[in-house]
Amino acid sequence: MSITVVGSLAYDRVKTPFGERERMLGGAATHFALAASFFEEVNVVGPVGDDFGSGDLEVLATRGTRIDDVERVEGGQTFFWHGEYGWDLNSRETLATELGVFAEFEPKLSDRSREADVLFLANIQPDLQRAVREQCAGARFSALDSMNLWIDTARDSLVGVIQRVDCLILNDAELRQLTEKPNLLSAAREVLSWGPRVVVAKQGEYGAALVTAESFFALPAYPLETVVDPTGAGDTFAGGFLGYVARRLSDGVDDSVLRQAMAYGTALASFNVEDFGTERMVGLSAEEIEARVAELRGFTHFEEASLAIE
Amino acid sequence: MSITVVGSLAYDRVKTPFGERERMLGGAATHFALAASFFEEVNVVGPVGDDFGSGDLEVLATRGTRIDDVERVEGGQTFFWHGEYGWDLNSRETLATELGVFAEFEPKLSDRSREADVLFLANIQPDLQRAVREQCAGARFSALDSMNLWIDTARDSLVGVIQRVDCLILNDAELRQLTEKPNLLSAAREVLSWGPRVVVAKQGEYGAALVTAESFFALPAYPLETVVDPTGAGDTFAGGFLGYVARRLSDGVDDSVLRQAMAYGTALASFNVEDFGTERMVGLSAEEIEARVAELRGFTHFEEASLAIE
Numbered sequence: 001m002s003i004t005v006v007g008s009l010a011y012d013r014v015k016t017p018f019g020e021r022e023r024m025l026g027g028a029a030t031h032f033a034l035a036a037s038f039f040e041e042v043n044v045v046g047p048v049g050d051d052f053g054s055g056d057l058e059v060l061a062t063r064g065t066r067i068d069d070v071e072r073v074e075g076g077q078t079f080f081w082h083g084e085y086g087w088d089l090n091s092r093e094t095l096a097t098e099l100g101v102f103a104e105f106e107p108k109l110s111d112r113s114r115e116a117d118v119l120f121l122a123n124i125q126p127d128l129q130r131a132v133r134e135q136c137a138g139a140r141f142s143a144l145d146s147m148n149l150w151i152d153t154a155r156d157s158l159v160g161v162i163q164r165v166d167c168l169i170l171n172d173a174e175l176r177q178l179t180e181k182p183n184l185l186s187a188a189r190e191v192l193s194w195g196p197r198v199v200v201a202k203q204g205e206y207g208a209a210l211v212t213a214e215s216f217f218a219l220p221a222y223p224l225e226t227v228v229d230p231t232g233a234g235d236t237f238a239g240g241f242l243g244y245v246a247r248r249l250s251d252g253v254d255d256s257v258l259r260q261a262m263a264y265g266t267a268l269a270s271f272n273v274e275d276f277g278t279e280r281m282v283g284l285s286a287e288e289i290e291a292r293v294a295e296l297r298g299f300t301h302f303e304e305a306s307l308a309i310e
Numbered sequence: 311m312s313i314t315v316v317g318s319l320a321y322d323r324v325k326t327p328f329g330e331r332e333r334m335l336g337g338a339a340t341h342f343a344l345a346a347s348f349f350e351e352v353n354v355v356g357p358v359g360d361d362f363g364s365g366d367l368e369v370l371a372t373r374g375t376r377i378d379d380v381e382r383v384e385g386g387q388t389f390f391w392h393g394e395y396g397w398d399l400n401s402r403e404t405l406a407t408e409l410g411v412f413a414e415f416e417p418k419l420s421d422r423s424r425e426a427d428v429l430f431l432a433n434i435q436p437d438l439q440r441a442v443r444e445q446c447a448g449a450r451f452s453a454l455d456s457m458n459l460w461i462d463t464a465r466d467s468l469v470g471v472i473q474r475v476d477c478l479i480l481n482d483a484e485l486r487q488l489t490e491k492p493n494l495l496s497a498a499r500e501v502l503s504w505g506p507r508v509v510v511a512k513q514g515e516y517g518a519a520l521v522t523a524e525s526f527f528a529l530p531a532y533p534l535e536t537v538v539d540p541t542g543a544g545d546t547f548a549g550g551f552l553g554y555v556a557r558r559l560s561d562g563v564d565d566s567v568l569r570q571a572m573a574y575g576t577a578l579a580s581f582n583v584e585d586f587g588t589e590r591m592v593g594l595s596a597e598e599i600e601a602r603v604a605e606l607r608g609f610t611h612f613e614e615a616s617l618a619i620e
Contacts, residue, residue: 017492088492182327182398183515185533205493206516209530216609218530220519223495244615259612293615299526300610302569305554305603 001246004113004139005032006045006132007122007235008102009052009060009070012277013082016089018228024277025056027079028122028145031232034281035239035268036120037063038289040246043113045069045132047101049076062282069113076101089230090205107132114138118246120238121165123147126157133164141245141253143167143198145238151178159194166253167198169238172209175201184209185216198258200241202234210262215255219262220299222270222292229276233269236281240268240289260293267292311556314423314449315342316355316442317432317545318412319362319370319380322587323392326399328538334587335366337389338432338455341542344591345549345578346430347373348599350556353423355379355442357411359386372592379423386411399540400515417442424448428556430548431475433457436467443474451555451563453477453508455548461488469504476563477508479548482519485511494519495526508568510551512544520572525565529572530609532580532602539586543579546591550578550599570603577602 010027014020033042042065050072061067077100085092107128119139121129123146133142142165150158151174158178162168168175168191172184181187188199188211199211205227207220244261245253267289274280320337324330343352352375360382371377387410395402417438429449431439433456443452452475460468461484468488472478478485478501482494491497498509498521509521515537517530554571555563577599584590 088486176398183535183537186535189535203516206513207528207530209533216533217612218517218533218609219612220517220528220530223519223526223528225493225496225499227493256613260615263612263615297612297614299528302527302529302573302607303566304607305570305573 001117001249002041002043002112002115003036003118003120003242003246004043004045004109004116004136005029005036005120005122006107006129007032007120007124008079009044009046009048010079010081012231013080014229014231014276015084016229017085017087018226019276021276025059026081026232026277028232028235030060030278031235031272032120032122032239033060033065034062034278035236035265035272036243036246037065038240038268038286039243040118041066043069043110043116045107045109045113047071047073047076047105049078049101050074052078059278059282066112069108069110071108073101083231085230089227092230107135109135117141117249118242119143120242121145121161122235122238126150126154126161130157130161130164133161140249141166141242143169143238143242145169145234146174148174148177162191163195165196167200168196169200169202169241171234172201172203175199185211200262202237204230207266208237208262210258212255212258217259217262219266219296222266222296223299224270224274227273230273231277233273236272237265237269239265241265263293263296264289266296311427311559312351312353312422312425313346313428313430313552313556314353314355314419314426314446315339315346315430315432316417316439317342317430317434318389319354319356319358320389320391322541323390323406324539324541324586325394326539327395327397328536329586331586335369336391336542336587338542338545340370340588341545341582342430342432342549343370343375344372344588345546345575345582346553346556347375348550348578348596349553350428351376353379353420353426355417355419355423357381357383357386357415359388359411360384362388369588369592376422379418379420381418383411393541395540399537402540417445419445427451427559428552429453430552431455431471432545432548436460436464436471440467440471440474443471450559451476451552453479453548453552455479455544456484458484458487472501473505475506477510478506479510479512479551481544482511482513485509495521510572512547514540517576518547518572520568522565522568527569527572529576529606532576532606533609534580534584537583540583541587543583546582547575547579549575551575573603573606574599576606
């Protein structure tokens with residue numbers, strides 16, 4: 001099986017209570033690929049400027065990720081984000097966003113990227129997502145992320161592409177904003193009525209919830225005493241989630257597989273936030289991931305109670 | 311086994327997106343007792359004014375709760391709270407708080423209340439909590455709730471009484487504020503270093519987490535499409551949690567019992583929020599509670615993954 005992700009490749013300037021980085025490799029497609037590459041071959045589609053370093057291309061290619069469709073725009077500048085987090089990391093302020101080469105981006109997919117079995121449309125302008133979705137018409141499982149900016153400025157386009165994917169992965173506050181439904185379950189059911197059969201609500205430090213027509217599942221974040229940098233946690237989660245889905249695709253993506261995929265996504269995200277940018281993910285081992293998935297089972301298990309009430 | 315709760319008996323004026331009530335029975339001790347009374351005998355300790363209706367006393371006495379230590383203050387007015395919730399119920403504004411008889415409250419416990427096996431110090435001034443803790447020196451399991459007001463104005467007193475209980479049950483934002491630690495795990499471990507052996511962080515719509523020296527456990531809130539009134543959810547949770555602990559006290563309050571207690575607390579809280587004030591809790595059945603506890607096991611279960619990563 002193979003996976004295609006379209007999304008940003010970026011340089012981030014980030015300050016958290018644990019330090020700062022002036023210019024580190026980031027972007028949704030980068031974080032996604034570093035997680036999904038543990039499971040299956042990943043094709044990255046996205047533009048960079050000629051300021052994008054060859055060392056960063058090597059990081060992107062970790063674990064065999066294919067970078068043929070990383071388009072280098074001569075004279076262009078790589079997407080740049082500058083943000084700062086509050087003391088408990090639950091709030092963050094965007095201080096600058098420079099679109100650079102993303103302003104003129106028109107996704108051009110090679111045959112290999114087009115023929116992927118699993119597709120992730122990371123958070124970019126919804127019309128671009130739709131163009132890619134149409135190029136990858138044969139994908140057997142497709143998922144999409146978005147953000148409040150597109151809900152505010154391009155809601156119709158966004159709803160249009162959501163109708164064409166199997167799975168929406170969105171922050172829970174944005175899920176409420178998108179649907180104008182006040183809580184998780186009513187918001188998720190609204191999205192299910194549009195077309196997708198799976199909704200994943202990302203809940204930051206509280207973990208994530210999965211809603212289908214038949215089932216509800218929730219998993220806490222892996223508990224850490226120190227979170228160094230939350231940047232990219234959501235895309236890393238998506239990479240673990242869809243990577244596991246791709247690995248199990250021939251078995252059929254049933255409720256059991258989706259729940260396990262949630263656990264892999266959660267475990268991978270927990271490593272991502274332990275250090276700045278991509279620093280923790282490059283050298284991570286499969287054994288470390290498996291160990292956290294097993295721990296997550298323990299963190300959520302309780303024994304059947306003998307009837308306690310008379 | 312028996313349980314004593316000291317805390318507020320109140321009238322609440324509440325507005326939510328689903329309606330409003332001008333004056334309904336509320337208060338931490340009320341919500342706690344309506345949940346804990348499913349498990350063991352509850353003694354309620356707290357003051358009311360002579361405006362407190364006999365019908366409301368009857369509600370308080372549901373399922374055999376003892377109201378001998380409900381002190382009626384002649385000429386006094388019952389504690390009154392007026393609040394309004396935002397559209398997604400995650401924000402609320404307090405519009406009025408009238409202490410009434412609570413301003414001069416000095417807890418006086420009967421022998422029966424003093425000799426309870428389990429003690430819950432609901433959110434009241436920490437020096438009052440400490441006075442009750444000392445009167446109930448023989449309690450085999452004691453727990454405490456508090457709020458940001460006391461962290462701001464009486465932190466030393468609050469820490470002093472926390473050192474003398476087995477379990478702290480607190481909103482997660484207040485846990486961070488109390489400990490000045492930026493995340494759940496570091497905050498909980500700080501409290502464990504003070505004396506308690508159990509910390510429960512209430513996380514509102516996200517559920518609750520349990521931290522001990524040896525273990526971490528988290529449970530989502532029971533998913534509802536419509537939450538009518540969140541008032542009292544935390545105290546209802548505490549009533550279900552400590553009610554179950556009391557029921558299992560002779561077995562020893564080990565990790566397995568604490569996790570099941572989290573499930574009963576979570577299930578009970580989910581009923582409480584389905585209607586205004588105490589309206590859903592009075593006629594609730596044991597079978598309804600057991601059914602949601604069983605559902606919660608399903609909502610958090612995932613099968614062991616065959617090693618997915620090569």
